[in-house]
Amino acid sequence: MSALNRKLLRDLWHIRGQALAIAVVIACGISTVVMSFGTLSSLEVTRDAYYEQQRFADVFAHLKRAPASLESEIARIGGVKRVDTRIVEAANLDVAGLDEPVLGQLISLPKRGAAKLNQIVLRRGRLPEPKRPGEVILSEPFAEAHGLSPGGHILATINGHKQRLNIVGIALSPEYIYAIGPGSLMPDDKRFGIVWMGRDAMEASFDLKSAFNNVTVSLMRATDEAQVIKRLDDLLAPWGGIGAYGREDQISHAFVANEIEELRGIGSIVPPIFLAVAAFLLNVVISRIIATERQQIGLMKAFGYSDLVVGGHYLKLVLLIASIGIILGCLAGAWLGRAVTELYTEFFRFPVLYFRLDFHVFAAAGLVSLAASGLGALGGIRAAVSLPPAVAMQPAAPTTYRRGLAGKLGLTKRLSQPTLMIMRHLGRWPFRAGLTALGISMSVAILVASLFFFDATEHMLDIYFHHGQRQDATVVFSEPRSLRAMAEIRRFPGVMATEPFRAVAVKLHHGPRSERASIAGLDSRTVLRRVLDTDLKPVSLPPTGLILSTKMAEMLDARTGQQIRIEVLEGRRPLVEVVVTAIVEEYIAAPAYMHRAALNDLMGEGRLISGVFLQVDNRYAAALYHTLKDTPAVAGVTLQTAALEAVRKTMAETLNIMMSFYVLFGSLIAFGVVYNSARVSLSERGRELASLRVLGFTRAEVSYILLGELAVLTLAALPIGCVFGVGLARLIVSNLNTELFRVPMVVTPVTFAMAMSAVIVAATVSGLIVRRRIDRFDLVAVLKTRE
């Protein structure tokens, strides 16, 4: 090995602590990228594979009742690949140990063999025997939520008849990755479950012999879905069809798509920021390390090594460090990506897992890091190489320090000499000091940007559940009722207040755009369920017109004053034009509102209501739910506490997994930045500080000079970092905009405090490490050799 390469390895070993810190920073940047993108692509691949395997349908439609013969007509629609008809009905379930009513979605299993579409994955047990009508399969999340397994049973009220259902199997379905009950926003596996039953049993229970009320179809490649939906609607209209829809409106699919989109929203913003910060840091630190090598560079040039060879030597050193980081980052990223994908697979209950890593992601992340370190090195190398060797080899001439403003004002007399040294040094190298402070502030910023998310979601939930939806429970009727139904419920035990609402499934059209939605008809001055403006003040619903949430307005590209065409999907299915009278900010879902009376008028009906919001006295809650469970008109009850829990569980969990990793990596990067800053300062000023020790300064005094500077820079960086952090948070917020939810721009003082303390801790630990080195200065060696 040549002497030069040997020097390379020894130098690397010599600065191993620092090299490792740099490598860790690069590794963090890279592994965040690799992990995020790897997880995202794997999730999509896995989901698609699951869909493919289980033949998840493309178009879905529900109707009242159609003869089995209609199936072949549907199959003849151009572009349709497979048709599957079945019976889907709701039932009230009674599960031991739960007071509240539980809603079950009964789905028929084919008389023999597997379904043509939406095949279930049997996880445990077996399929029901056709001869035994009471046998059912439960969806796995529901079964787990209640601790049910094959051999157990549940009670159900099916079409008015109480019946015992024996559990023979547990299954998953691509159609219900998320099972979301009617009127719910979020999956609640305790209160909504899927129950698969034999076709014969269902036909008998619902009087649908040789008929069906639900159809799904899959499409051939490159088929115009809208066209098929239209033809299907035409075919089903006479049979009580309520509008076919594609995957995009299929609740479970939309939900999963949303979750993945959210992950992408964060995943495409945070990791590149991390990488950029790592790259920036790398650039700064490396150019400073090179600067400390000035004399050796001059020496090698004096021996006749060319600029190219000398430059290449240092470039190699830097790229070696970078490569260690890149390899570490890729390995860690791939490993974490797999682990996180596994977590998500469990979370989504995908029965399969395909982990896919894009080579491009590795390559791009690696190149960015190599380029950043290379450029940082080149800057420093160019500066050092351009000096004539005679100059480069001189111990850098004593820098000209100036008396600052404080000095001119005579304030410096009060300051100790070490304090003066700190101030003069900062004043002499404002650019370097600025870069260091900038690096530290970036680390504060990425922590703020990854921590703020938890505040923001909490705030979102708080607004939604404590300001907007203040009811304790929501009762949904199986079909619209008169206000008398509310008066009856008002008399139930524990009911303290009631508010009626009407909910109507519609399709909103504006220009070329259309969206499926549910219009909530509310009264104008409500106490429980309120519509809020951006200042959280309740909005009094105007007597006419449509009120859109910002998200729905965005999706429809609609503004206040514009006409929206409402295509009602139930009842007599009227088609009307309505003016948008207001747009309100809502962070969850994309609702639309109307005054209840206006909605009734639009439907051409009397003062009907779809359900009631309740305020409940907790002491009587159990009794109330029992009563509701036995009230035939009640289709379902959603509890607000359960809903909040469900939202937290689903929405927060998905993102929390990712965000927690970001916080971890953010902290590591923060530490790397601060530690490197301290170490580089130490090597820049080692001789000077050692000389001070020789002159009789104590260890504490000498440490103070170096660490005092670091402390000043860190303190200066904290507020700047908070400002940057808010900027990054804004970027994330603007990127996290899905139909399911938006994140409000809220950063609490706690987040700032946490981010800043993390950096202060990192600075303190780095300071202590450096301090230990100062304590162990070999004074003689420092004076004897010239580094």
Added chain:
Amino acid sequence: MTNKAADEYAMAATAFTVRGLSKIYGAGETEVHALRGIDLELLEGELVVLLGPSGSGKSTFLNILGGLDTPTSGSVYFRGQDITALDSGGLTRYRRDHVGFVFQFYNLIPSLTARENVALVTEIAADPLPPAEALDIVGLADRLDHFPAQLSGGEQQRVAVARAIAKKPEVLLCDEPTGALDSKTGIGVLEAIERVNQEFGTTAAIITHNAAIAGIADRVISFADGALASVHRNEQKISAAEVSW
């Protein structure tokens, strides 16, 4: 100077011809005239000693001679070629092919052993001595694998000398090579330089504050305030071993 000596002097080939060499550091208020128009010849195989008070421009002169620095004006011809006209690549080749340096502060690479510090230079030389042999010449045969931090000041300087002579340079430039050493070690270093000068015919220039060393030179050149104060030829040259201070 006798006639015979003058003839000899005229007949010897010139290694360096220096014409009107000036160096100004800084500008305006802080301007320093380090060299003010030096004219001088150095002969092939000659050993010169440069004397003069601190700040008189000796190092600046030597650095320009060695291609480590460039003058503000004037020229330096090495074997007829104007090295002040070379670009940085040309200077690099010049240093690599012709010049060996010894610095006052040793300037060893701390992460390399004695042997490796020498190898660093021999690896890019055309016909070098093996590093171990160069180190043997300076009496460090038993310190081959020591790192600079494990060597005394004198030993470090001898490594620096070994490093300079190992490539059998045509020119050896030494800036206060004994400045930081006691007399016994200093003499050891001088002996090594003298030996290269005699065995390989290397043209050598040694800067020193120490007038006692002047005795080993063919010529003694004195600097004062950036100019030549005197050039004096040693009629009675002594060997390094005879020097004492």
